[in-house]
Amino acid sequence: MLKRVAGTKDILPEEASWWQELEERARKLFSCYNYNEIRTPLIEEEALFNRSLGESTEIIQKQMFLIKGKKGTYALRPEGTASIVRAFIENNLAQKLGLAKLYYIGPMFRKETPQKGRLRQFHHIGCEVIGSRDPFLDAETISLADKLLKEAGVKDYRIKINSLGCEDDKAKLASNLRSGLKTKSSKLCPDCKKRLKNNALRILDCKKDACKEVVNSLKLKQEKYLCPECADEFKKVREGLDLAAIDYEVVPRLVRGLDYYLRTVFEIAHKELGAQDALCAGGRYDSLVSELGGDELPAIGFAFGVERIFMASGCPRPEAGKDLTYIIALGVQAKRQTVKLLDTLRTAGVRADTDYEFKSLKGAMRRANDLAAAYALIIGDDEIKKGIFTIKDMRSGQQEEVRPQDILDELK
Numbered sequence: 307m308l309k310r311v312a313g314t315k316d317i318l319p320e321e322a323s324w325w326q327e328l329e330e331r332a333r334k335l336f337s338c339y340n341y342n343e344i345r346t347p348l349i350e351e352e353a354l355f356n357r358s359l360g361e362s363t364e365i366i367q368k369q370m371f372l373i374k375g376k377k378g379t380y381a382l383r384p385e386g387t388a389s390i391v392r393a394f395i396e397n398n399l400a401q402k403l404g405l406a407k408l409y410y411i412g413p414m415f416r417k418e419t420p421q422k423g424r425l426r427q428f429h430h431i432g433c434e435v436i437g438s439r440d441p442f443l444d445a446e447t448i449s450l451a452d453k454l455l456k457e458a459g460v461k462d463y464r465i466k467i468n469s470l471g472c473e474d475d476k477a478k479l480a481s482n483l484r485s486g487l488k489t490k491s492s493k494l495c496p497d498c499k500k501r502l503k504n505n506a507l508r509i510l511d512c513k514k515d516a517c518k519e520v521v522n523s524l525k526l527k528q529e530k531y532l533c534p535e536c537a538d539e540f541k542k543v544r545e546g547l548d549l550a551a552i553d554y555e556v557v558p559r560l561v562r563g564l565d566y567y568l569r570t571v572f573e574i575a576h577k578e579l580g581a582q583d584a585l586c587a588g589g590r591y592d593s594l595v596s597e598l599g600g601d602e603l604p605a606i607g608f609a610f611g612v613e614r615i616f617m618a619s620g621c622p623r624p625e626a627g628k629d630l631t632y633i634i635a636l637g638v639q640a641k642r643q644t645v646k647l648l649d650t651l652r653t654a655g656v657r658a659d660t661d662y663e664f665k666s667l668k669g670a671m672r673r674a675n676d677l678a679a680a681y682a683l684i685i686g687d688d689e690i691k692k693g694i695f696t697i698k699d700m701r702s703g704q705q706e707e708v709r710p711q712d713i714l715d716e717l718k
């Protein structure tokens with residue numbers, strides 16, 4: 307038997323209705339914040355991600371799905387930010403939109419070792435704002451992420467924030483880290499030993515217990531690396547969050563696994579998720595637009611992992627078929643009548659169905675039950691002769707006789 311690829315998931319109909327509901331709520335919320343949707347291709351040139359995420363990042367080193375083409379190498383997108391910045395520059399959106407507020411929903415691909423909450427194809431609901439460095443915008447962005455989780459019905463999450471500062475501050479943080487780790491490097495995992503030389507900040511993000519222990523023993527203080535301007539901006543971010551009454555923690559060890567971040571970074575974690583506890587991650591990437599050839603435009607954004615929201619919501623199963631009218635056609639004439647009636651009901655926006663296959667009333671009623679239909683409409687050849695159909699309310703069990711011409715009004 308052919309099976310799905312490891313690390314991918316079939317989203318079956320009962321779960322898909324949860325996805326639709328979440329996506330609809332997310333779209334409404336983004337619209338309230340004046341965002342517009344952007345849809346970019348699933349494949350991009352490999353170089354886009356190499357340049358945006360950083361050559362030494364885990365994603366670039368190990369996780370890209372690459373496709374060799376005649377004119378170069380393409381990659382299945384591992385995340386959305388780089389593509390959106392590329393599309394922003396290529397389509398001249400700075401001129402068209404001014405401050406660009408863009409959201410996206412769709413699949414991402416990373417060649418990871420599959421485990422709980424870590425897939426090779428997963429989905430992001432994310433957004434990017436390009437064109438402002440106001441710290442209150444950072445607070446607004448985090449508050450939007452908080453609202454999205456409330457809409458999804460997720461509870462008990464933690465919003466963690468930090469500032470990496472500007473390029474100079476980030477370099478200072480890395481150098482503080484290297485000196486702090488000098489005497490402890492033997493306890494680090496082999497990957498982190500390498501990172502100590504070429505990307506020390508990544509050590510803060512290592513999920514290995516031994517490395518976490520070493521990192522936890524360090525006393526990292528923002529005062530030691532943030533310049534006055536970045537410190538002041540971070541203060542304003544917190545002020546904005548306080549004004550919006552958002553619960554958050556400042557976690558000086560928080561860095562993100564992508565190189566483009568500067569200044570504010572944040573993560574939303576949920577303890578039920580275990581080792582992969584991040585529901586959402588985001589932050590500022592104030593140099594990326596210019597690094598990819600655009601103007602000097604600061605930017606901020608975030609992305610949620612939809613599969614992880616699903617897990618943190620307790621894997622709900624929304625009720626399907628609630629308002630379905632199920633037509634039970636018994637006999638040849640009844641089937642003909644059903645074809646016409648279904649068309650009338652559906653044209654009027656009433657959810658209605660049949661399966662044309664009924665052999666007995668009992669079997670058909672069982673099927674209506676399985677579908678959790680709200681009503682069963684029974685049409686037999688006798689009913690057609692009499693000109694009266696029977697509607698059964700599947701919840702109360704009550705039956706009522708209706709004339710064919712009154713059915714639509716009755717159901718509406």
Ligand code: HAM
Binds near residue numbers: 418429434588607612
């Ligand atoms: P990220 O931290 O790589 O950030 O991913 C964001 C979220 O996607 C994670 O917090 C997690 O919920 C989910 N996620 C990541 N990898 C997987 C996986 N293998 N399986 C399931 N879920 C996963 C970004 O991608 C940035 N582009 C976010 C951003 C937008 N920053 C600024 N703007």
